[in-house]
Amino acid sequence: MKPFIQLNALYITFCMPTLAFAHHPLGALQMETFIHGFLSGIGHPILGIDHLFFIIVVGIAALLIGHRIWSVATYIVAMVVGCAAMSFGIDLPAKELMIALSLLVVGGMVLSGRVLRLVPTLGIFALFGLFHGSAFGNSLTEYEASSGIPVLIGYLLGLSLIQFLLSFLAGTVISNFERENSMTSIRVRFSGAMVAGTGLFLTLQIIESSLFGAVG
DSSP: OHHHHHHHHHHHHHHHHHHHTSSOTTTTOOOOSHHHHHHHHHHHHHHOHHHHHHHHHHHHHHHHHTOHHHHHHHHHHHHHHHHHHHHTTOOOSSHHHHHHHHHHHHHHHHHHTOOOOHHHHHHHHHHHHHHHHHHHHHHHHHTSOOOSHHHHHHHHHHHHHHHHHHHHHHHHHHHHHOTTOOTTOHHHHHHHHHHHHHHHHHHHHHHHHHHHHHHO
């Protein structure tokens, strides 16, 4: 009974941020100040389940490889680069597909129960971080017209802060469940399965949409 209760608690941990921020912090307002950008940056990763699940699984994977600061920081830096590049018009192709694959790949890594090596894992975090950041930058340029550098800086700070905190929350929850942070723990692998399953669904959905679009 106790493992079942703990798994339910883990599931609630995945869902709570989304429930808490069911609406964007700015509502329908445009970003015009540093604070607007900061609040919007905090809201965007939580509102998107793909971004939310990815940063959670990054936090869990970072805990398991024993380098929480470096691992999460690698993702954050790459995310900031991708977002800033997009805000200046440098786009990345196939963002939706790459973001879906990021859930499938990193969730699958945690689900596998295998030991994660530091350098390849950091490379994976950096690669997918660029695409997540580019998607955030896309939201900045297309849906909320900014008013210059202060808004962009606030937005990037908000994005970085909330994702860093969420990743550490996820790692802390897992570490409380499993003191030895075992890769083979059912709680750890269950969290990976949730993320990988979401990534698989999104990947198939994108492929299906592309196929129908090509035919029709």
